[in-house]
Amino acid sequence: MLSNHLQNGMETAKLIWSRLPNSEVEADGIAAGDFSRIKKDDGSTVESLDYEVIENYAYRQEQAKRGKVYMAYSVVVKWLMALLIGIGTALAAVFINLSVENFAGWKYSWTFNLIQKSYFAGFLVYTLINLALVLSSVYIVTQFSPEAAGSGIPEIKGYLNGIDTHGILLFRTLVGKIFGSIGSVGGGLALGKEGPLVHIGACIASMLGQARSTKYHLRTRWLQIFTSERDRRDLVTCGCAAGVAAAFRAPVGGVLFALEEVTSWWRSQLMWRVFFTSAIVGVVVRTAMAWCKSGKCGHFGSGGFIIWDISGGQEDYSFQELLPMAVIGVIGGLLGALFNQLTFHIAYWRRNYLHKRGNRVKVIEACIVSLITSLISFGLPLFRKCTPCPEADANSGIECPRRPGMYGNYVNFYCSDKEYNDLATIFFNTQDDAIRNLFSAKTIHEFSAQSLLTFLVMFYSLAVVTFGTAVPAGQFVPGIMIGSTYGRLVGMFVVNFYQKLNIEEGTYALLGAASFLGGSMRMTVSLCVIMVEISNNLKFLPLIMLVLLISKAVGDAFNEGLYEEQARLRGIPLLESRPKYQMRNMTAKEASGNQQVVYFPRVVKVVDVLSILRSNNHNGFPVIDHSRSGETLVIGLILRSHLLVLLQSKVDFQHSPLPFNSRDGPVPISRHNLTEFVKPVSSKGISIDDIHLTPDDLEMYIDLVPFLNPSPYVVPEDMSLTKVYTLFRQLGLRHLLVVPRASRVIGMISRKDLLIEDHEDTTTIELQSTSVRDHQNDRRMPRRKDAEQPLLDGLIV
């Protein structure tokens, strides 16, 4: 047992030792206790984040120091950050696109040239280039940045939901993601670069906000205003939006994606900044593309960057078409849900069996997938007969067959002049071009149903198998490929069925793409806007909306969205927006369980701190003190991470078991820089094993008052868990104290108590000043006089 001396030699506080449940590490599960650090089987860990601004004495002191100038400065820095995030993400996107387009361009032009002489030589070169690119990608990922594998969206979603997966926002992850994406996308695998770009945006944002590196011993003082998890979260939100805006050239879609898909909270001030970031991305990407148009960037310029302009397509739609469109929605929901289910099972198997055997297995796996992909995409079109070109239509401006090395429809592959291979048009092509071909208008009957079906089955299987290999991989482009294929199939039937109507197959391909993404990712508004922005056609907005609604509803009947499934698989415990049904019948007390609470007294012995921290893995501890009348009071919450900082720095140790008194010397907190208490992003922070204390140190005391959060959010014990959940999630909390019912009410706060006028805004006040308002101002304006004094000095007897 520990003995704790309380101030003034009052009675020893009885520390209630917690009967902790097993705090061991479980594979993919959630460790009991707090999420102080959960190791997973692959060595990665996740940690809860606290988005509440901890208003301890240090924070208040820092705030007090900040004048108007500082506030203006901080606003300027925040906007500058948004600007830099936008520029950085846009440049990364341009670099990736430029590289991918050039690699793919060289690959296809070499192959086409060789095919004229020998199929086998062509196949060999094609396969080897793909293999080399994929190999470089998987090598970078496995050797250098394991966190760069996959799309990264589930992890970013987790981060913004309040769960930090270690290593997800580091510089090495950024580098691995950029170069890995180039390899995996350039290597022709059935994956896209859009998910990784979102991750890249988030990494850039996080690094800019950090503006220092513990590893590389870099520090800038001027950016230390981003000291709370909340500021960092805001930056990462901007980064996400920038990523989507850059990936799809869809600025509004980016804002909405950040809003709908990744964040669990929202502030309208932030929207304003996210919006700015997206606009900057739009301008920078456009400028870069305009610069490249003159041919300075090799193959990049004419192709690349997914904008599938279908504005030349169908002008209008009629009522009869609503039924086939609904059918597309249903197919999308079914295939999307199936995709989620299959990828979940395969990814589960990979994590638990295959990838446990080490990096070599991951490399071999990626290479095998690459070989299979090359074989199928080169081999299948060979079995397909050539189709004679349709009669030339001068107005459409579409050449058949297209000239070698150019982008466009009607790839002739091995066919003779005036012929083309419809399977090669979609299979033996970059994915961006394939989608452009599928979406293309005025090309009725370009594809045969047989080719489309073959492609659908093969590509769907490839996408499922590729998902989860150790390379950066997005699911947007494969999803659009799959969806537009069956969409075009349905479109072909509709064209045959309603021969009188002016129907374009490309429109149905667009709706198919929307339906598959809706059925798999379950986004609505953001996906809809993204689809509209990439297809550059507003006419079908209501149709896209309806198709999305149907496919999401069908998909929801089977399983969760792709990102939620993957987050669960990776042990990222997301809090959903809706509380569970059974929470209605539970109370806060029941939810907090049998676990007993570990208290700290206000002044605590160092040895006791150490042994409490060692003996459990809680992350926050209530601190109690005694009032003048001897009554016990909860005076705040102290975080494990802050205690570790205090133990490591040792400057706050004192010999006396009496609480700190300002007459004794300088205020303790002034010995610290506020940033010391902030955990570096995505790192593990200080561990208890890093702390080395002498026996003398152990006998000293710490007064915790300056370092604790004096007013954590509390809920009464019998509050319904639904309400607790809402509170917890909406405010982005990490801890919530469950307290007994109050014995009295000190006051009631209603709306009028929160309406305080800004005094700067004198003109408007003048008009409004009624007696009540003035009275209210008089009553409320006195600022806390003791703002410079420790908050809880009143407790010192």
Next chain:
Amino acid sequence: MLSNHLQNGMETAKLIWSRLPNSEVEADGIAAGDFSRIKKDDGSTVESLDYEVIENYAYRQEQAKRGKVYMAYSVVVKWLMALLIGIGTALAAVFINLSVENFAGWKYSWTFNLIQKSYFAGFLVYTLINLALVLSSVYIVTQFSPEAAGSGIPEIKGYLNGIDTHGILLFRTLVGKIFGSIGSVGGGLALGKEGPLVHIGACIASMLGQARSTKYHLRTRWLQIFTSERDRRDLVTCGCAAGVAAAFRAPVGGVLFALEEVTSWWRSQLMWRVFFTSAIVGVVVRTAMAWCKSGKCGHFGSGGFIIWDISGGQEDYSFQELLPMAVIGVIGGLLGALFNQLTFHIAYWRRNYLHKRGNRVKVIEACIVSLITSLISFGLPLFRKCTPCPEADANSGIECPRRPGMYGNYVNFYCSDKEYNDLATIFFNTQDDAIRNLFSAKTIHEFSAQSLLTFLVMFYSLAVVTFGTAVPAGQFVPGIMIGSTYGRLVGMFVVNFYQKLNIEEGTYALLGAASFLGGSMRMTVSLCVIMVEISNNLKFLPLIMLVLLISKAVGDAFNEGLYEEQARLRGIPLLESRPKYQMRNMTAKEASGNQQVVYFPRVVKVVDVLSILRSNNHNGFPVIDHSRSGETLVIGLILRSHLLVLLQSKVDFQHSPLPFNSRDGPVPISRHNLTEFVKPVSSKGISIDDIHLTPDDLEMYIDLVPFLNPSPYVVPEDMSLTKVYTLFRQLGLRHLLVVPRASRVIGMISRKDLLIEDHEDTTTIELQSTSVRDHQNDRRMPRRKDAEQPLLDGLIV
């Protein structure tokens, strides 16, 4: 003094009488005390709303009764509601547009015909038709539905922020808004129909959700699931989005408008439904227009419904253009802020001086404004010289002069053949057509700078004067008019300055429109999407974004947004999204002020209830009780409105001062229908004057336990007001109890305590079931066994 018998004859609770500040009514101010009912000078009142679901015993009992079938039924009804809101709002929009276009069409064709013979006869007919339309509008509004005046957006914004302005969502308001809009817009005033359409959508939503009318004695049982303010708020949100979607044919813009501008909270489940409503609106409006295209709807069909297609315009933009575009942003910010300031002062003057003189003054005012508008719009073009038509360009398809009775550019007014009047083209035209002309591409030098400047000054003045007359009035279309005029002016200078570039004046007009709306309304994302959707051109998205950002930033330097200014003027106390700076140094206790709390004991005498309700205007009262050990405990919060229902129904009166015991008879709450406790929307609910009690009744008792909210949100007394504000606003609260610091902590809730698996979802659990998760489920799953028992029976000794 009142004496209160507590249960078991325990000691009398000391009721602390509040020293209430003056609860009198102040003109436009905020009454002290709670917002139980604030009368304003014009006789309207506002009231706070509580969006927290009050989980009293009645609610829990209702929940317990609801099985799976009921849940499914409620989901179906909610979606059905969304569908009906969409259809209803779309039909209202079509009706308004159809009427306006026809009235305006007849008006202009008659006038044009008469002009050929006599200017004066033409002017007379024009003026009289305008006057008649405006008169009908102002008559409907003043006599029938005073709440229909203005745009309604500030009130709807207030409603969704938690403030109910009485009468704002009634049937008569809906009717007045629809017919009033037709008159005011058809009468050619400088106002639009878009704001009113948002209000109309909200009214339709609210009425559908209510599905009963106390006034007309209608009741439907099947829709009584919308029993909480929160459900109704969700419906109104859908209605808002539907209104914008219908007004601008901008479904995504509607969703974003509801999200950004009007709601202060957001749930992603709701987004899904809002999205559906918008999509339905899009489909219905499109269908109606397709039906009208064949000429079945008179003048409606070719014109009407603002979609200003500028897709034929400028293809690209160059860097040199960014400077003039930024200039447009700055002008927009300045003119927008000036507009807000002028309208605020004029509206203030109107409310406090002019409109106090009764309805006759309002009618005369509107008529005078109508006469001035007619005079200016007919007279000014007469002073303008005719311009010869430009050389015909066969490709552009634009006729000069346009044929009489048609829509288009180059109005010839009084000019001869091959000539047109540029001022008449924008002034003597419906506003939709004028905007179409200003946005039009391939019409360089159509307008002279002199005409545009004249129009800008005159129309700006008209818009300022018209704003605030007693007719339904939106500010979107006037804003677009003003903005596109100076935008086109800037465009003309740019065309002259950069003669080499391919620049369209219409593009600058579009940017100008965006900048003025941004400078006045201060929306960003939603406005941007609306502008893109109405101009049907995605290419200028980043430019619109940047212009909006600049104009909003410039405007923010001067004053608040238009809706916030107007809400303030109307005494609607909106809680802004950002807490005020000085709140950082205040605590919850300071905010709740000196006002002392009025408690109720658990079992209270009827006469005491009555006298407490009479003696103050608080809206919620804490209820206290004594535990077994004699300690006082706060057991919940009872609302004034619920107490009034209890007093009126009398069924819960009991003779004994002992608390209710289930052995004595039926559970009290089962004598009530849950809907009895819900205040009908936008009505004043039961007043204390409606209650008539006999002397016998007064001597009886009520046990409050079944009717109180057992777990209102609480904050500790020294929590920073910033945190309190966030909590209050994010959760949409009406009351927050300030309690003393807790003496102990019962438990801590962290993320893991809130992760409860759904048991239905067996397949995924199977994969995930680690020992911990199972263990957690075991521990947490026991539902409250006494769910059928009153919650606080444990307190009965």
